[in-house]
Amino acid sequence: MNTYPAEVDVMEKNLAQGDSKRIFYLDFARGLAVFFMIMQHSMIMHERTSGEGDTLLGNLFVLLGTAPAAPVFIFIMGVFAVRSKKSVAENMIRGCKIFAFGYVLNLLRFTIPFSLASNSGEAVSLLFMVDIFQLAGLSLIFFSAFKKLAEHVFILPAFIVGILLISPYMWGLKSDWYIFDPLWGAGANTQFPIFPWGVYFLLGMYVSKHLQTQNLEEQIKKKYLMGSLILGIAGAAMYPLFPIGDYNRSGLAIHLLMMSFIFLWMVLANYFVTTLNKAGFQKLLNPIYFWSSHVTGIYIIQWVIFGWSVLLLGVHELTDYTAMIFGFVVLLVTDVLLKFTNLKRILPKL
Helix, strand or coil: CCCCCCCCCCCHHHHCCCHHHCCHHHHHHHHHHHHHHHHHHHHHHHECCCCCCCCHHHHHHHHHCCCCCHHHHHHHHHHHHHHCCCCHHHHHHHHHHHHHHHHHHHHHHHHHHHHHCCCHHHHHHHCCCECHHHHHHHHHHHHHHHHHHCCCCCHHHHHHHHHHHHHHHHCCCCCCCHHHHHHHCCCCCECCCHHHHCHHHHHHHHHHHHCCCCCCCHHHHHHHHHHHHHHHHHHHHHCCCCCCCCCCCCCHHHHHHHHHHHHHHHHHHHHHHHHHHHCCCHHHHHHHHHHHHCHHHHHHHHHHHHHHHHHHHCCCCECHHHHHHHHHHHHHHHHHHHHHCCHHHHCCCC
16 A cells, blocks of 8 residues: 655744744645645545546646655755754654654554454554654654754765665665664555655755745745756656666656756745735635644644545545545545644644
8 A cells, every 4th residue: 555645744843933934935835745645645545546547636646645745745854954953862862753653653544443444464564654754753863963964065965866876775675574664665565765765854954054034035046946957857867777666666867856846846836925925815825834834733633534434435445536525525624623623732742
């Protein structure tokens, strides 16, 4: 079962300290990623082909849940990791908590409901799924100390390229040991091994200094557009030379293309926010900002709903249109629960 993510917002509190400290285009990009994520999860869980057949809506939402979602989440996480005033030790402890809770969530969203649905075999295997919480936790554990290297021109890019080059040779090592799955697992239940997905955290740390203002400066926009172009050309040129794999385990070329998209997406997000604000559509942006600043809670709630929904809707039994409608229902219910109930007070503070 493929479960594309949604990310852990480890710097959620920073975004809630007042509008003067918010970086709205990052909120916009992450908030939209929340929407894409929920719609994709609905297709993966309930659409007849898991969103990978010939249906336009299924393919569209699965696509939107790839590059605009997980890479963007982890990238923004890296951006805010540099801004954080927490010590390396504090971030590592936080990473351990996030990593551990990933398995608690697996129990709540998959193991228990799937066991009740008389699918005990899959229920046990899904307990060990490696998803965004595991990736986010390991990124903090392994890379928090790299914060001091973010200003160096070559060190983090060298680590990024190195990780992308060696990752294909590591996938599946000690595949019979669950303990190595979060690092380089190659099984179907290992969605985001840190080799290679940790590179997006490092990329966010590296460019963080250019993403600290509420609006991107023109000079920075040009640099990101040029960077997007260079990475895009490099990725396209190297496409035949490196293992393609699948979305969860792709070679250097695919990740260069996704990095190209991220740089372009930051510029576009800044443009959309500026344009909508000038046009007087601030109220349209507010829900997106809310989703961004509560991404951890949204991620937990929507997955618990999707997991338990199999008891009523089964798995892969809906049309693409029905799955889309259910995705909107899950988004609405999650939004209401966070806004109008005390549920967010009992959610774990990760």
